[in-house]
Amino acid sequence: MPITDDERTFFVALGERMAQFRKARGITQAQIAETLGLTQQTYQSYEVGRRRIPVSTLPSVAHALSVSLEELFGESASSPRKRGPMPRWQKHIEAISQLPRAKQQFVAQMLEAVLAQAQQ
Incomplete structure (x- = not known):
């Protein structure tokens, strides 16, 4: 199934965030790939947006990078969405x-x- 332009944009941005978090923590692609049970080449293809990362892998990636899923998706974890007044x-x-x-x-x-x- 071919990847759409919107999906490619999403996965490229996701990969860029993954790379930023990884580099900020001083982790190599080989180290995180080993943690996730992947080859370095597979992980690298996720970071550049060449391959779609499976949804089931996202929680493990977030954990390995010590970030929340919201942060991994580019949403600020420190400023939750306003939901209106509390019941x-x-x-x-x-x-x-x-x-x-x-x-x-x-x-x-x-x-x-x-x-x-x-x-x-």
Whole structure:
């Protein structure tokens, strides 16, 4: 199956990021290829965008380069996408998670009692 121009652009940019991360960490292509169980030539072809890297390999590549998948794909991990305001119940859960363990257990018992009563 031939690669489209858009796919080629994506894989070239991905390969460039892989090379940047690898070089920044002082890792050779041979070293990372060995870590990933690949030949150096295969890994090199991923970096230059000549071959499509299998999706199943991407988590291993990110781990070997000590980056997140978001960083590997060129998205900033430090600035998460804005999702809008946090739901009220989620705010409550986060607040509860900050309480001491005994108070967390108390809140859990209260919720369980309310939920049990609502099911009757």
